Amino acid sequence: xxxxxxxxxxxxxxxxxxxxNDWIISADTATSAPQxxxxxxxxxxxxxxxxxxxxxxxxxxxxxxxxxxxPFFTNPPAPFVxxxxxxxxxxxAVDLNGDSLAYYLVTPRTGPNPNDTVxxxxxxxxxxxxxxxxxxxxxxxPATGDLCMTPTVVGQITVLGILVEEYRFGTxxxxxxxxxxxxxxxxTDALPTTNGINGTGIYSDTIAEGxxxxxxxxxxxxxxxxxxxxxxxxxxxxxxxxxxxxxVSGGCPSLTRPTGTFDWTPSGGTAxxxxxxxxxxxxxxxxxxxxxxxxxxxxxxxx
Numbered sequence: 001x002x003x004x005x006x007x008x009x010x011x012x013x014x015x016x017x018x019x020x021n022d023w024i025i026s027a028d029t030a031t032s033a034p035q036x037x038x039x040x041x042x043x044x045x046x047x048x049x050x051x052x053x054x055x056x057x058x059x060x061x062x063x064x065x066x067x068x069x070x071p072f073f074t075n076p077p078a079p080f081v082x083x084x085x086x087x088x089x090x091x092x093a094v095d096l097n098g099d100s101l102a103y104y105l106v107t108p109r110t111g112p113n114p115n116d117t118v119x120x121x122x123x124x125x126x127x128x129x130x131x132x133x134x135x136x137x138x139x140x141x142p143a144t145g146d147l148c149m150t151p152t153v154v155g156q157i158t159v160l161g162i163l164v165e166e167y168r169f170g171t172x173x174x175x176x177x178x179x180x181x182x183x184x185x186x187x188t189d190a191l192p193t194t195n196g197i198n199g200t201g202i203y204s205d206t207i208a209e210g211x212x213x214x215x216x217x218x219x220x221x222x223x224x225x226x227x228x229x230x231x232x233x234x235x236x237x238x239x240x241x242x243x244x245x246x247x248v249s250g251g252c253p254s255l256t257r258p259t260g261t262f263d264w265t266p267s268g269g270t271a272x273x274x275x276x277x278x279x280x281x282x283x284x285x286x287x288x289x290x291x292x293x294x295x296x297x298x299x300x301x302x303x
Contacts, residue, residue, distance in 0.1 A: 019063045026057035026112060039118075040181060045128050045158040046118040055109040055116065058176040069096040070174050071164045074233050075281065077180045080289045081134075081151055082187045088148040090294040091162055091178060092233055092279040099166040099173065100274040103145035105130045106161040108179050118159060133160040134184060144203075144277055144296035151184040158182050189286040190222035193293055194230075194260070204275070204298035212265045213299075219257045219282055227252035230260050232280045241276045241299075243267070252285065266301045275300040 016023065029036050030053035041050030058070050074092035081087045093101055107117040107130040120128035125135060132138050136151040145164070160182065165175040196202045197215045207213040221228050234246035244264035251258030260280065270276075275298040282293045 016060075016062065019066070021061040021063045023060040023062065024057055024112075025060065026055065028111065029054045030111070039159070040157065043157045043159060043181065045120055045125070045133065045156065047121050049118075052110050052118050054179055055111050056177045056179050057109075057112075059174055061171075061173045064168060064171055064173050065097075068173055070176050071095045071099075071101060071166055072176070073178060075279065075294060077178075078292060078294070079181050079183050081149065081182055081184050082189060082191065082289075082291070083151050083154045083184050085191050086148055086150045087191065088146060088293050088295060090144065090146050090279045090296045091164075092281075092294070093145060093164045093176075094233065095166050097166075097168070099168045101145075101277075102165045102167065103140075103142050104163040104165070105140050105147075106163045106177065108159045108161040109177070128158075130161065133158045134182060141296070143275075144298055146294075146296050149182075151182075154184060154186045156184040158184075185289065187286070187289065189226075189284065189289070189291045191291040191293060192219055192221040192228045192282045192284050194219050194280065194282055194295055197297075203295055204300070206300045206302060207264075207266065209266050209268055209271050209301060209303055212263070214261065214263045217260045217262075217280075219251075219259065221257060221284055223284065223286070225255070226284045226286060227255055228258055228282060228284050230258035230280060230282050232260065232278055234262070234278045241278060244276075244278075246278070246280070258282070262297070264299070271301045271303045273300075 037053055039049045039052045043049035071093045074094055078089045110116045134149055134151040135153045138149045140147050160180050162178045166173055194217045197205055229252045230248045232246040234244055247261045249259050250256040277296050277298050279296050284291045
């Protein structure tokens with residue numbers, strides 16, 4: 001069975017025979033990888049985990065546009081979470097076509113039918129659902145995909161599902177699903193944090209076309225002997241924020257806390273009701289599990 005420290009990527013190249021509004025491209029471990037059939041038997045929040053397969057799918061509507069790139073994830077799954085601390089995570093979904101993305105928490109699937117899902121063990125905890133996959137508190141932002149959880153039970157292992165839908169001119173043209181296992185561990189590491197746009201604790205803003213916009217975010221870490229690393233997925237035209245930069249100073253290998261500076265002058269024609277989103281990852285060097293914070297930054301451009 002897949003170990004909690006392993007990530008499996010399923011890839012293939014196919015040629016679609018025509019146009020359809022409901023193509024489904026799926027991977028099911030029960031059939032495509034029977035040697036890895038089922039989930040980790042140590043998962044503690046669902047019924048009979050050792051007999052539940054893993055099913056993920058992407059959908060495509062190629063009647064609207066003949067060519068389309070599905071959203072993909074730039075951040076790896078983050079399966080280790082410290083009990084008693086708030087951990088924020090973002091999958092870093094990217095769409096090469098600049099489509100509008102919407103995020104949903106879904107119950108992890110076990111098969112192709114919508115009702116083929118894992119069963120959270122309500123006899124142990126009736127509060128466990130797709131919205132509350134761990135004992136503790138969970139919040140989710142459907143606009144950015146930010147998932148924050150504060151688990152309270154050490155040793156708990158759970159699963160959750162993320163669905164990302166992409167819309168073009170208001171029409172659903174595709175979706176992609178991700179299945180994530182979360183392990184709650186004990187530890188004294190204090191998680192590093194960013195402080196938002198110019199220290200406001202806010203991660204969104206509205207700016208105007210043709211005007212230069214810049215902000216700085218500082219970081220903090222209560223562990224004085226740890227060094228932190230801050231990175232973003234800005235800097236590539238693949239991110240749909242042409243010309244924007246995110247420059248980092250400080251951080252590892254020194255003990256100075258990193259500072260990130262965002263800079264962008266949006267050109268004409270970039271105004272949109274759909275915000276431009278990028279994601280940062282702040283990571284310390286705690287042993288044996290690094291403490292992390294993932295954050296989505298949302299910039300709306302107006303004329």
